[in-house]
Amino acid sequence: xxxxxxxxxxxxxxxxxxxxxxxxxxxxxxxxxxxxxxxxxxxxxxxxxxxxxxxxxxxxxxxxxxxxxxxxxxxxxxxxxxxxxxxxxxxxxxxxxxxxxxxxxxxxxxxxxxxxxxxxxxxxx
Numbered sequence: 787x788x789x790x791x792x793x794x795x796x797x798x799x800x801x802x803x804x805x806x807x808x809x810x811x812x813x814x815x816x817x818x819x820x821x822x823x824x825x826x827x828x829x830x831x832x833x834x835x836x837x838x839x840x841x842x843x844x845x846x847x848x849x850x851x852x853x854x855x856x857x858x859x860x861x862x863x864x865x866x867x868x869x870x871x872x873x874x875x876x877x878x879x880x881x882x883x884x885x886x887x888x889x890x891x892x893x894x895x896x897x898x899x900x901x902x903x904x905x906x907x908x909x910x911x
Contacts (some may be wrong), residue, residue, distance in 0.1 A: 812839040831908035840882050848876030854893045859887035864900035885910045
């Protein structure tokens with residue numbers, strides 16, 4: 787009887803250790819300058835080793851800005867051509883769930899903020 791419960795107990799323990807290791811290795815990235823998501827930050831992600839499981843933190847004045855995840859084409863054109871995830875809280879936490887290239891812009895009714903450099907492209911390893 788004791789032997790029969792030992793294997794499930796070990797499996798649960800190993801799963802708990804794996805989960806703890808994953809949590810320890812994730813990192814929060816404050817996007818933008820020291821004061822947060824703002825203009826002239828388009829090269830912010832160029833040197834960041836962002837990984838799956840990390841969290842992007844966008845801090846900004848919610849009344850003046852937002853964060854919209856867009857396609858590469860929309861990023862380059864500073865537009866939102868299709869329904870896209872939009873964040874408006876002023877303290878958005880976006881968990882990275884897959885590798886690849888991701889694009890975010892500020893688009894509050896017009897492309898002016900994006901055109902002024904309030905956009906980032908990141909590569910997730």
